Each structure stands twice: as structure tokens, then as C-alpha cells.
Amino acid sequence: MQVGTDRIRQIVLSMRNFSRSDGTHIKLVDIHEGLESTLLILQHRFKASGKHPAIQVIKEYGNLPPIECCSGQLNQVFMNIISNAIDALDEEINRGLWAKGSRENAGRSSGSMPVSVPAIRIRTEVTGSDFIAIRIADNGQGIPNEIRHQLFDPFFTTKPVGKGTGLGLSISHHLVVEKHGGRLDCISEIGGGTEFAIEIPISSRQRAQDNKNSSSDARTA
Numbered sequence: 001m002q003v004g005t006d007r008i009r010q011i012v013l014s015m016r017n018f019s020r021s022d023g024t025h026i027k028l029v030d031i032h033e034g035l036e037s038t039l040l041i042l043q044h045r046f047k048a049s050g051k052h053p054a055i056q057v058i059k060e061y062g063n064l065p066p067i068e069c070c071s072g073q074l075n076q077v078f079m080n081i082i083s084n085a086i087d088a089l090d091e092e093i094n095r096g097l098w099a100k101g102s103r104e105n106a107g108r109s110s111g112s113m114p115v116s117v118p119a120i121r122i123r124t125e126v127t128g129s130d131f132i133a134i135r136i137a138d139n140g141q142g143i144p145n146e147i148r149h150q151l152f153d154p155f156f157t158t159k160p161v162g163k164g165t166g167l168g169l170s171i172s173h174h175l176v177v178e179k180h181g182g183r184l185d186c187i188s189e190i191g192g193g194t195e196f197a198i199e200i201p202i203s204s205r206q207r208a209q210d211n212k213n214s215s216s217d218a219r220t221a
Ligand SMILES: Nc1ncnc2c1ncn2[C@@H]1O[C@H](COP(=O)(O)OP(=O)(O)O)[C@@H](O)[C@H]1O
Pocket: 080, 084, 085, 088, 138, 140, 141, 142, 143, 151, 156, 157, 158, 159, 163, 164, 165, 166, 167, 168, 169, 170, 194
């Protein structure tokens, strides 16, 4: 019971931190805190149960300065992208592709990403002088070329009715690009897993400048 209540307390704290009622206010934010809250809320989906193997989470956190951003919105982005990665791995798990040994020689390893267990890797780093990047990768089935350009379209989903809404990536794109002056890119290859790269300016002054520079591009896009 003690362990149970401690766990509940931790999750409640995390949820409060996750959805901190800061509305759309810009504040100095510790990005790693947001990632940790998201992982804690999703922890039940990483655990092994029955024939379902555990999903390994690999964290490669760099040294990030505090970022001027809206933590509630960015946490929503982390939640959408990490949930998608788990969905992709679950699909492969259900097809029996992670059964013991079947992936040993699959040759899908890239750097620190394992091949024989389902895994999600989260990397953070400062890029250039005024941006940070958060890269969320999975070693799932990857995304076919034919649908890559539709990923960010509202209501685009490949999941069954009731499971997918097709809104996660479209909302994430809006929050990263329009609300934060950042970039959201997807790198994926069939059989080679998927990586989403979120780039956010360190200071909102930078962002205002970028928005001004790109507003004419946005109108023509
Ligand atoms: N990590 C991933 N691996 C494979 N496919 C993905 C991944 N992330 C997103 N997708 C694809 O992008 C689609 C759209 O994602 P999203 O906008 O979050 O909607 P939903 O999750 O409700 O389907 C998904 O249905 C899936 O086909």
C-alpha cells in the first residue's frame, strides 16, 4: 500500500507539473522536467506484461539552458510523439516481431538504439547558438514514403477507428511551428524506425524575429 500510494502521489504531482495551468504564458522552462513528467505519465505503457516485452527507454540528455517557452504546450507535443512511438512498437509487438531472438540479426541498430528489444530513445542537445533539439526515436516499422507527406495533415491516421484521431501530429506541428517559431521534422525509413526532431528557439526574442522573417514564407506556403 505504501508503495502504491507513493506511486500515485508521484503521478499526481507529475500531472500537475505536466498541465501546469500556465495557459499560454511564456516562462523559463526546464525541458527535461517536461520529458520526465511525460514519461512518468506513460510509464504503464513501457512495462512488460504477459507476452508483451518491456519497451526500453534510452535517455541521452544534453546540457540544456532554461528555454523561454510554454511548458504546457511542449509537454503536449512530447506526449503526442512518444505515444505514437509506443503505438508503433505495440503494433510490432502484437505481430510477434519482437519474439525472443527474432530480431538479433535484423541489422537495424543505429548507434545506441538496440535491435533485439523494442526501444524509444530521447536525445536533447543545443544546436547552433540559439536553438535546442529534442529527438524522439523508435525502432518500430518506420513510415512508408507514400504517406510521409500526409503525417501532419489534420485527421490523417492509419490507426483503427476509436484508436487514432489523426490530430496528434497536426496539433504538435501547430504548437511547435506557429506557437514557438520552431521546426518539427520526421526522419523515417521502412524497416529503419522513425525519429521526430523538435527544434525550439532558446529565447522568445529569437522567436519573434524568426516569425517576422518567415511570415511572408508562411503566407505563400
Ligand atoms: N513513430 C511512428 N511510427 C510509425 N508511424 C507513425 C509514428 N508516428 C506517427 N505515425 C503515423 O502518423 C499517423 C498520424 O499520427 P497522429 O497525428 O498522432 O494521429 P494518430 O496517432 O491518432 O493516428 C499515425 O496514424 C501513424 O500512421
